[in-house]
Ligand SMILES: Nc1ncnc2c1ncn2[C@@H]1O[C@H](COP(=O)(O)OP(=O)(O)OP(=O)(O)O)[C@@H](O)[C@H]1O
């Protein structure tokens with residue numbers, strides 16, 4: 001009897017110790033509160049255990065998501081929820097909803113967003129990247145010219161292969177703004193190697209203001225551009241967006257508002 005009481009008294013410190021060893025701090029923090037709820041609501045032992053484990057898993061997942069979003073280096077965090085779909089009828093909602101599940105990352109498929117300036121390519125790329133991070137995939141975002149700088153530095157240091165391998169650890173890489181800054185032959189070759197190294201192994205999301213037919217201009221080489229596009233689109237969702245720039249529209253609306261305010 002006394003032994004049981006002693007054991008019972010020792011339970012909190014024992015649980016604290018065990019949860020530390022198991023690295024499950026949420027269980028350590030919530031087991032008592034949930035035990036009370038379990039008693040009040042007559043949960044079975046199994047229900048209590050499941051609730052406690054569930055709390056720990058949810059906490060770990062949300063911490064992981066926060067970490068993945070932080071390490072993705074998005075220029076800003078934009079979400080699909082903030083995206084006004086009514087402004088972009090050329091975007092198929094079913095396709096966007098499917099991409100938002102992140103299953104394309106599991107299958108190492110690519111996403112290409114093509115369209116004129118201000119149409120929402122970067123916003124969508126970040127929004128989809130955030131979704132992928134929520135789904136548990138590691139993501140890395142950068143502009144095309146920064147990707148090239150990174151590869152060129154690695155190449156100069158004689159560790160291009162190691163760098164490509166490091167990049168392959170990310171399940172999804174986002175290459176923003178292909179087409180604005182032309183690449184010389186060396187840069188185009190590096191870019192090709194990046195795409196080739198991920199082919200059927202890891203997802204790539206690319207945004208560009210240029211249709212594929214004009215990528216040869218950016219990469220100063222039609223042959224390299226064609227080989228790259230071939231790999232990129234083999235397993236890919238290509239979204240061609242058309243319409244007005246959201247930036248210009250916001251500006252137009254602001255001007256109209258100011259004009260109205262001036263009249264009143
Ligand atoms: N449909 C939309 N709903 C809400 N905000 C939008 C929408 N489209 C664009 N925006 C906003 O408008 C701005 C321009 O969009 P974004 O940067 O995604 O354009 P882009 O296609 O990447 O243009 P660029 O080719 O010039 O880089 C951003 O602030 C973005 O959040």
Ligand SMILES: [Mg+2]
Nearest residue numbers: 121122176177
């Ligand atoms: Mg952009």
